[in-house]
Amino acid sequence: MVFLLRLIRKNLFLMVYLLLMLFSILQVARFNIYQQSYFFNTSSSFVNGTSRMKTDIADYFKLSDVNKALAEENKRLREELSANFLAGDSARLIVKDSQGRKKYSYMTASVVQFTTHLQNNFITIDKGSLDGVRKDMAVLSPSGIAGIVIDVSDHFSLVLSAINTQFKATPMIPAANFRDGSISWNGKDPSLIQLNGVSRFEKISPGMDVLTSNYSVKFPPGIPIGKIYAVNKTGGSSFFDIEVKLATDFRKLSHVYVVSYNYAKQVDTLNRRATRGN
């Protein structure tokens, strides 16, 4: 016992250091397994106050870009208004009205805090569970995808950014009639995301639009992911290495939309029943 006490006293400093390291590495590890909530994040109000101050200042510098993005989005939405379309055949006129059941609902949120310099980047938004935000909801920017909600507090939510190495999405390329592969980020350039699993036989060229696919449960179909930036062939591989220029500029993120899939619960129950059956 005396020996033990002496050992502790002799190496107290080292032990304190090792304890601190253990604590921080556990934080990082828990942070990586993002299902669990963790001790220090931007859900606490003090941190949020300071972070918001920073975004409030930064927002002024982004104003013109944000306005441009919103105007661009307005233009796109206006062009989709049914009044802009001529009914081709009066016998088969399709009337779009609100009688159908709504599949996706949108709510707006402001970005409180975000990073782009890490491997695992997150976005904090100012809507929480009291506003109806739930885990696994998709988050869109005015110009494209932004991320997926992974943690909610009463008034804030933590969003797994698309430029996070753990992010996954299912893409489609309508111009090449392609619906396969997966989108993920390799951690290098925050303006480029990678499209994997595209066979070399697909006719894919730079400039094509990459959208979210119909198979995606979280994201509504047809939301822009980006444009194909470069199509590379690595020797021996039967797949392309494709770089996609992100539609969303994550450095200028300011306003986002949270999308709730109104049938998420039913799809979930079905999936769970199917896996239990196996």
Added chain:
Amino acid sequence: MAIDLLRYLLGALALIVLQFFLIQEINLGTWIKPMPYILFIFLLPFSFNRFLVLAAAFCAGLLLDAFSNSGGMHAAACATLAFAKIWVDNKLLDPDAIQLQGFRYLTPDFKSFRHYAVYILALTFLHHWVYFTLDYFSLSNFFLVLLVSLMSTLATCLLMLLFKLTANIR
């Protein structure tokens, strides 16, 4: 002494705020992510209580982590830096020189600038290596982590030199 302490605390706070508000936001590419806020650990005098130094470094790191959603990356890196600095100070430095250090004398009594540069570069590299290892969090990126740490170390040291020169002009 009290004024020196106050000045030091304000300076440390300013460095952390600068890191969070400005330096983190600047995009210098994939390889270069400078973190000159660690200057505040280098500025501590040798005679300081080592537990206090470790705690201060850890808390500052944790503060940055909380703000930038990075788990405990800064905290772990800063604690390692503080630990290594204390070890180097105690084992490798001339104990007589330690008595001379105070807040006012920020440069250690090294024989030449070259030695001081090696001291700073090595400790900064250690800090960056721990940070980026936890950031990438996989062994498959070992060499990438080394490269990023090396490039960032150079950038950090340049910025620290710049800060020190501008702060000393007054």
